[in-house]
């Protein structure tokens with residue numbers, strides 16, 4: 372099938388050299404039409420089914436691993452199946468793994484690429500909004516082990532990322548809003564003006580593909596300098612954890628009833644509420660940002676969050692450094708996001724509780 376010329380790219384520096392994120396609406400067709408020797412495809416089963424007409428050669432290729440994108444699939448316990456499959460396909464060090472899917476397929480492929488035969492190349496066609504606008508750049512892989520989520524991982528950049536928003540046509544609304552939650556996070560990090568821009572366009576985002584594509588690119592462009600300066604997440608990149616310590620605790624306490632990016636949306640609301648209660652940021656910023664956060668989390672505000680389970684999960688966050696305190700990304704007076712170590716005292720617990728019972732449901 373004839374495919375049109377390649378459009379724009381974003382070049383990212385990493386510890387293994389530069390790689391490109393290519394914005395190419397026909398990325399899947401281009402891959403399907405190209406040489407497949409030495410490629411091992413790892414494909415989200417739902418994507419394979421929904422987009423099979425766009426990838427006939429790929430799905431008929433000798434090495435295709437189709438996976439159901441559920442959390443247990445990205446676990447250490449499942450790795451032997453994937454390794455056995457790839458070995459049976461004759462995988463070699465000069466071969467390339469290709470991930471076609473969302474964050475789950477990304478994490479599995481990236482982890483295998485980091486470890487199999489001490490390192491293989493991998494390429495990524497992200498198919499969810501979350502993966503296209505956020506996780507596809509930044510090198511991280513995280514897999515689960517036993518009950519511990521995202522506890523094993525590596526920093527292994529892909530050789531290239533190919534972004535086609537045509538995948539998003541088939542995405543459920545909850546997964547679209549999950550992606551929008553991460554985009555709101557990225558724009559909150561860029562500052563009040565950037566956040567207000569995406570907030571103003573929010574009502575049109577899901578209906579207007581050109582506008583959505585613009586914000587996907589802008590999200591990656593905002594993230595790029597942070598991951599280039601601090602790929603291993605030891606300093607400036609930490610602020611991308613905005614909404615995540617609270618968000619992960621909400622996901623854990625609700626047994627993952629709330630999609631990741633929506634839990635992050637709620638987590639940003641909580642960071643604003645707690646920040647305002649601690650006197651770090653004025654109520655005007657909370658009033659400014661709350662409506663779009665509430666709109667993105669709509670329908671999930673009624674999911675009960677067991678408070679003790681929430682606090683237990685928050686105390687276990689990977690980013691914490693000491694006993695009795697939590698490491699959070701909170702807004703300062705200008706609503707710039709900064710890292711803070713906060714004591715888990717009665718006042719802090721009260722602010723968190725207040726958020727769930729009053730501030731969020733209001």
Ligand SMILES: NC(=O)c1ccc[n+]([C@@H]2O[C@H](COP(=O)([O-])OP(=O)(O)OC[C@H]3O[C@@H](n4cnc5c(N)ncnc54)[C@H](O)[C@@H]3O)[C@@H](O)[C@H]2O)c1
Nearest residue numbers: 417440473474475476498499501502506511512538541542
């Ligand atoms: N490595 C990282 O940097 C990073 C960052 C953020 C999140 N994550 C991980 O990513 C996972 C979440 O990823 P996600 O939200 O991208 O999605 P996902 O991979 O969990 O998929 C969500 C659902 O969407 C379906 N799906 C995927 N693409 C589709 C499409 N085009 N059309 C229809 N359905 C489609 C999947 O089958 C699945 O049912 C979590 O495990 C999280 O821990 C990793």
Ligand SMILES: [Zn+2]
Nearest residue numbers: 553615631635
């Ligand atoms: Zn996230």
